[in-house]
Amino acid sequence: MTAARVTLCFLLRDGDSGPEVLLGLKRTGFGLGKVVGIGGHVEPGETDGEAVVREVLEETGVVVRQEDLTDAGVVQFVFPARPEWNMHTSLFTARTWQGEPAESDEILPEWFRVDTLPVDRMWQDADHWLPVVLEGGRVNIVVTMDSDNEGVASSESVLPQALTPDGGPATPR
Numbered sequence: 001m002t003a004a005r006v007t008l009c010f011l012l013r014d015g016d017s018g019p020e021v022l023l024g025l026k027r028t029g030f031g032l033g034k035v036v037g038i039g040g041h042v043e044p045g046e047t048d049g050e051a052v053v054r055e056v057l058e059e060t061g062v063v064v065r066q067e068d069l070t071d072a073g074v075v076q077f078v079f080p081a082r083p084e085w086n087m088h089t090s091l092f093t094a095r096t097w098q099g100e101p102a103e104s105d106e107i108l109p110e111w112f113r114v115d116t117l118p119v120d121r122m123w124q125d126a127d128h129w130l131p132v133v134l135e136g137g138r139v140n141i142v143v144t145m146d147s148d149n150e151g152v153a154s155s156e157s158v159l160p161q162a163l164t165p166d167g168g169p170a171t172p173r
Ligand SMILES: Nc1[nH]c(=O)nc2c1ncn2[C@H]1C[C@H](O)[C@@H](COP(=O)(O)OP(=O)(O)OP(=O)(O)O)O1
Pocket: 006, 007, 008, 028, 029, 030, 031, 036, 037, 038, 039, 040, 041, 077, 087, 089, 123, 125, 126
């Protein structure tokens, strides 16, 4: 089964006591009751950047421009017990935007200090990939969930494919 294409955008600002990130309490649908990143599904015909700009606006009222997005990589969420929940998630950060985050039917936005993320209220995989993203890194990771769809069975970084000097894929010896 192919994974749904989804996006997440983490707005970053410098707070009084250190860097902060905008997350939100999910009020509807997938992840209800958890503190999650802002984002959602990529609609047919949209690029990932177009989708995340639209989702940030719909969920928080904040206007982010595509040129202010930084690509922070990909995390694939694999739910072996519910493959229809599998998601290919494009990650972005942004330091520039217009407007103040406001609540919507879907999300109650809240700023959190990057060094004290509310991990007990988030998906259990969050600390496997989110701190790297918030420090400005880029990830390419596959997170496989437990059979309860809550715990983390494994998380593995996907290494870039080894290339031969002529640029082709390396053949195993
Ligand atoms: N294990 C996991 N850990 C995590 O931190 N985020 C996850 C996750 N599995 C899925 N997500 C995120 C990625 C994606 O942005 C989001 C699901 O998309 P949505 O919130 O948009 O879904 P909904 O079905 O509620 O809403 P719509 O897209 O508006 O239909 O959940």
